Amino acid sequence: MTKEKLEHIAYLTDQNAHGIARIEIAMQYPYLKKYENILQHINNIHKIEGSMPYDLINYRSKLTEKMLEEIEKHEGYDIAHSIAKAI
Numbered sequence: 001m002t003k004e005k006l007e008h009i010a011y012l013t014d015q016n017a018h019g020i021a022r023i024e025i026a027m028q029y030p031y032l033k034k035y036e037n038i039l040q041h042i043n044n045i046h047k048i049e050g051s052m053p054y055d056l057i058n059y060r061s062k063l064t065e066k067m068l069e070e071i072e073k074h075e076g077y078d079i080a081h082s083i084a085k086a087i
Helices: 003-014 018-027 030-049 054-075 077-086
Strands: none
Touching: 003 018, 003 077, 018 030, 018 054, 030 054, 054 077
16 A cells, blocks of 8 residues: 555545445455455445444444455555554
């Protein structure tokens, strides 16, 4: 994950585009394709609802934790920690 990509993810988060930021993270690693697909669907539900239901926020948070665990397993603690700080 490049410094520029981390900055972009932090920018998306600052702009309240949390779902897009997480999709961007998942797109960086082929082993996170499943999460990318799920997060796309979560964003679609968000669009349909007009806001993010609380239960869906919790689910997205759990997925984020799992993604970061996968990243740490494959890429190491430092990269996972850098990503976690950006979001």
